Amino acid sequence: MxxxxxxxxxxxxxxxxxxxxxxxxxxxxxxxxxxxxxxxxxxxxxxxxxxxxxxxxxxxxxxxxxxxxxxxxxxxxxxxxxxxxxxxxxxxxxxxxxxxxxxxxxxxxxxxxxxxxxxxxxxxxxxxxxxxxxxxxxxxxxxxxxxxxxxxxxxxxxxxxxxxxxxxxxxxxxxxxxxxxxxxxxxxxxxxxxxxxxxxxxxxxxxxxxxxxxxxxxxxxxxxxxxxxxxxAVLEKIAALPKGRWSHAMTVDGYDAPLELKATLTVAEDGVSVSYDGSPAAVTRGINVPLAYTKAYTVFGLACAISPDVPNNAGSLAPYRVDAPAGSVLNALRPAPVSSRHIIGQMLPDMVFGCLRTPLPDRVPAEGTSCLWNIAVRGVWAPDGDSKPRAFALAITTNGGTGARPGLDGLSATAFPSGVHGTPVEIAENQCPLIFWKKELRDGSGGAGLTRGGDGQIMEIGTTNDASFELLAAFDRVKYPPRGALGGSNGAAGIVKTSKGRSLPSKGLHVIASDERLHLLTPGGGGLGAP
Known part of the structure; x- marks a missing residue:
């Protein structure tokens, strides 16, 4: 039975x-x-x-x-x-x-x-x-x-x-x-x-x-x-890391004056924390960063170096902790201006990489252009066939070179860490009266090294009609270019000027006259290791 x-x-x-x-x-x-x-x-x-x-x-x-x-x-x-x-x-x-x-x-x-x-x-x-x-x-x-x-x-x-x-x-x-x-x-x-x-x-x-x-x-x-x-999965990655505390500092162009960002990164058994204590106070122009955006790019930098193969969700984000002093440029409080928060916010993966360079030298790149070189333009035009002029406002996405990577050169004209695509010239010229007379790689702008930094771009931009246009400049890495690491050379600094020889401040509103062209040279990434 x-x-x-x-x-x-x-x-x-x-x-x-x-x-x-x-x-x-x-x-x-x-x-x-x-x-x-x-x-x-x-x-x-x-x-x-x-x-x-x-x-x-x-x-x-x-x-x-x-x-x-x-x-x-x-x-x-x-x-x-x-x-x-x-x-x-x-x-x-x-x-x-x-x-x-x-x-x-x-x-x-x-x-x-x-x-x-x-x-x-x-x-x-x-x-x-x-x-x-x-x-x-x-x-x-x-x-x-x-x-x-x-x-x-x-x-x-x-x-x-x-x-x-x-x-x-x-x-x-x-x-x-x-x-x-x-x-x-x-x-x-x-x-x-x-x-x-x-x-x-x-x-x-x-x-x-x-x-x-x-x-x-x-x-x-x-x-x-x-x-x-x-x-x-992230905690297992962290468990395999050296435990300790490391600091890093970076000077960026700022608006009216340079700003020195400071970070301290701590690797513990239960997670990784990054503190921006010591970073400068919020400024009077719109390059300040709300804390949520500071966290977003800091955690992205940590994930790139520590857990790049783990899906991004509430669980994988939880072991990473980020703080910045209230009222600082990285934790700006209402009603601070924040429109161009990407300028400093997108530098933060480089801050993370700088902290991790000592414990994880084989995982992190040199500094890159990092913040997008968005060409924000505005004006009035009448497209062919239109009798009535209308307003245009466009942000044309471009970038410089990324930092050299361990064992690999940096990427040229690539938006890292933002990841957005570059705006096709044909789309930009269809949306507004701009014409790109030149758009090419800035050969040799990447820093020399055992691996080289990626190259930036050279762009020459005018208009198809007799009208001027406004440039809402929000560029960085002009006074302080991307730095090389471990003996690598710095990338080339960015340049903002016109065909008439005018050197333009990298931030602020500029009017580009109908008889001149805007010249932009985006930065190159830093090199990694002795050339």
Missing amino acids: TTNAPHTDAPTNAQQEIRFQIMWNRLISVVGEQARILIRTAFSPIVRECEDISAGVFDTQGRMVAQAVTGTPGHVNSMAESVGHFLRHFPVETMKEGDAYITNDPWMGTGHLNDFVITTPAFYRGKLVALFSCTGHLMDIGGLGNGPDATDVFMEGLSIPMLKLVDQGVVNETLMAMIRANTRLPVDTEGDTYSLVACNEAGAVALRDMMDEFDIDTIEPLANYIIDRSRQ
Whole structure:
């Protein structure tokens, strides 16, 4: 006689692991589809062509579960905190299907007013199961424009607090009218706002399809698995590191005077912390950095050096801790001007690498151009066939060279750490009356070394008509070029001038006359090791 064992359909641990892994890959496809909708439908060229975005899915606790494999660390990692702010203002029990929430608050968003963040609750069979959030850069949001000249945030443009943009499918037309009335590009700005809404809606639809496919009614077990495993993976990486404390300092151009940034990095058993204690106080122009943006790029630098193969989510971010003194240039408080926060914020991976050069010399590069050399231009023009002149405002994304890497040369004309694409010349010339007479590599601008720094670019820009245009300059590495390391040479400094021999300050509003051309020479990256 035999005894029948109890029958169960419960999956084994190994089966559950495989199932979670398949679902994880499917979730990456969901947020990938979310991001592609945003890129394909955006009006702003910096989103449509350069992918200056973020997109991701969060659980109902506000933890980032997965992000699209595109976009910038400044958007993605600050968005990871933004959703928590949305939940404070709009608790989950108040959310309804068809709602969407918006802000561009620099201290609860991505660090400046030109980025809209929209968060949308996702429902499945009448139950709230997740949140989708996304960010996109808008060309113009009023004020003095996307440059560093303002002396407080109120001068930098329209500020949108935490507000409900869509209420159960009904758009807040009053808010949309306010947005249109406070930008030089009302059609583009309205279109970009709806693009962000559509992006999240696409994510919610894709998630519902996924939940149907796997026959689940919640993503919480999957979220816990992803976050716990990612956190543990980072802690294992940290456990293998030398323990100790290292410091680094870097001088950047600043606005009116140079600024010396200071960082101390500590590796302990339970995580890695970076303190910017000793960094200078906030300045009176818009190069200050809100703490969320400081955290975003600092953590990105840590992840590049320590855990580059671990997915980016709430779990993998948790072991990294960042602080800066309140009121400092790296923890600017309202109402400090912050429009060009990327200038200093994107230098912070180099600060992290400088701290890690002693314990991990074979993992970190020399300094690069780092901060984007965005050519922000503005003016009025009448395109062929148009009888009525209209305003234009455009940020043309460019960069210099990256720092030399251990065993590899630096990359030329590449945006690291931001990761955005360069704006194609054809797109820029189609959007405004500029013409690029020259755009070529700046040969030899990368610093010499055992491995060389990447080269910058040379650009010569004029107009196709008789009009002048405004340049909202926000460039760095002009007075203090990217430094070489371990015996490598410095990269070449950046240069901003005109065809008439005028040397222009690297920050501030300049008018380029119709009979002169703008000449930009972007910096080269530093070399690594003795040549």
